[in-house]
Amino acid sequence: MYKIIAKHLNTYFGDAHILKDINFKVAENTVTALIGPSGCGKSTFLRSINRMNDLIPTFKREGTLLLDEEDIYSPEMDVVNLRRKVGMVFQKPNPFPKSIFDNVSYGLKIHGIDDEGFIEQRVEESLKSAAIWDEVKDKLDQSAMSLSGGQQQRLCIARTIANNPEVILMDEPCSALDPISTLKIEDLIHKLKKDYTIIIVTHNMQQASRVSDYTSFFLNGEIIESDETERLFVSPKEQKTEEYITGRFG
Amino acid sequence: MTKIAAEALIEKSLFILALFSCFVILIILCFIFFEGFPAIQEYGFFKFLFGTIWSPNDGQFGVFDMIIGSLYVTFIALIIAIPLSISCATFMAEVASNKVRNFLKPVVQTLSGIPSVVYGFFGLIILVPFVRSQFGGTGFSIFTAAIILSIMILPTIISVSYDSLRSVPQDYKEASLGLGATNWQTIRRVVFPSALPGIITAIILGMSRAVGETLAVIMVVGNVAKMPSSIFSPARTLTSNIALEMSYATGIHYNALFATAVVLFMLIMLLLVVANYVQRKYSIDIGGGTL
């Protein structure tokens, strides 16, 4: 059974046709990488899945997008609950200017959990899952702003995990980080795979081949090719894919 | 004249222009203090500040009731204006569509452009009779003045807090919404705390405008130099005391009005210092990471 399915998905910002007839499937507990040149629509697609595009007033959509067979865009869909189930890690680490503890407990509190003991336990678990517990356990009441960029990004992942999501969307999570922090995040993605379904947007093809099980190549708002990562990188079926991964454009 | 000499001359002249504001402040302070000093000296500083009888004909110059009058009116005006204006600023910054926002901006701008005398006139013609019919008395009251003042400081608080709400990074909002927070939860837990220093500045600006406003208050507050017994009793503020009596004051009475201005000036400085302290405290807390 597929976790996320897109059928003939088209999206627009005003008159601009961004995504064109996207058909896409993601299996549970896998990592899927979305690659392609800037402006190809991969981020827009990612942000359609947790309806973050709703924040843009000119956004329009046609076609279907399903999470567990449920229409993400149906009028009955509870966006708040959707975004709890489908967590997101952004391109630039964006912790709140609050303490480390308050950052991780934020999602729990807004969902009405006020059992202090439970919150503390959950914060610790999440920080451990995000492989940052050892670095911050002695300074949970310090500002998240005092952490390095890589630590901030892992904190943001912990903050997402604390919400107990089913899917984690990552929008170029390493683009603002140094190589060592990038490696730590990639290791983390490997570990998280057994509990979560992960979709990661990246412009870095080595990263895509290192972390993902499946890869989709986006170009000008269309999916040119989707396949198992190894197969796509070793023997792409489409010429455009081959040109892109061999660095002839993009 | 050589180019270099001309350049130096220009720089010197601009420097003098730049210092002009400070220079003017000094002259203003000197004159107000200089003219007010004889009254304070003759009547006694504490007697002047804490005296409750203002009766120029009998040589009595206690401004305490007016200090209370000024603070009372300002306080009530803030209680009315703060919730309304911050709510309106939030609406414009976080909730309204672009169309509605672009419609409301000039509305706020126009509100701030209306001359204070027009507000006072409106208060005199519409509000005073309304308060009289609803709450009894003459209609000239602290309450009436506070309503007019709250309308007058509305645009100040709205526009400054709006700017500060808009400058909260989009990243914070996306992070919060991405975690499944509702728009209101995001506003309350992320946007408000981040914008707080700016919102406090907005309130300070509104407050100092309310304390300093003169004619609009004179027209509706009743101007009785007596300790107000309730929100519906008339009162006299420091500003209205000056404006009302200046036209016929002579001798020590003239000096006493300048001394009133000294008190008014000190009151505003005091409020600004307190407000600045509060603001700095909050900013530091945010820098330290606890909102």
Place this chain on the structure above:
Amino acid sequence: MNFNFISARTSQKIMNSIFVLSGILTLAILAIILADILIKGLPVINMEFIFGQVENQGESGGIFPIIISSLYVTLVSILIATPLGVGAAIYMVEYASNEKLTNIIRFGAETLASIPSIVFGLFGLSFFVIFLNLGWSIFSASLVLAIMAIPTIFQVAEVSLSSVPSIYKEGSYGLGATKWQTIYKVIIPAALPGIVTGVILGMTRSISEAAAVMYAVGSSIIMPISIFDPGRPLPLHLYVLATEGISLPNAFGTAAVLVIIVLVITFLTNYFTEKYQNKMMGK
């Protein structure tokens, strides 16, 4: 405030209604005030009212000398305040290097902006009218208004000057221009819309002010000719008509004229700012 006892969605709905209501209320306040003033004031306004002399202390006749007084003090005050405010801003942005000094200057401007207008009125009376012996005159009032307008013009001009991209300056210096030539030929033109906005804001403040001028301008209802004649600007006339119970209809007429002038200035400023911005954006 904690809304844990009601659901997140309910509190969202409640707060949204509160936000919308506050927007509507703000709009309603403006609409009520404008409607009241204009509905009662516009019928009073005709050629005779605009161009007539003040008769019986304003009970009858027109307000021509009043309008002229207003324009007179506004114009003179802006002529004085603009070079002072803009000059200070140029110094701050282009010359000042000492942080202590800029802080002092900025603090001076902020303090000047926070002084209540009635204190300016007292100062005008004791300094310009009596000490400098300028008498109750358009000139004394203009000086007071100029001092009040300086911080506004200064602050807006400073922001606008400092937002001129440094590549413009470098281009000019690269061609061998002196500092002042660069400021005069490149920076001021680039910052002009902002400076004009500041000047207009200062004008709006000058034309609306009554408390600061009431003891400097003399309150005469005769047409001021020389700058040393006394006069009575619109807001002061409105104040006198309303508080001394001289004529309610004429008070409404005066208020309407004042409001219309302010509305027109605001509208024109917005129109030109928008037009300029569109031009810069290449629309």
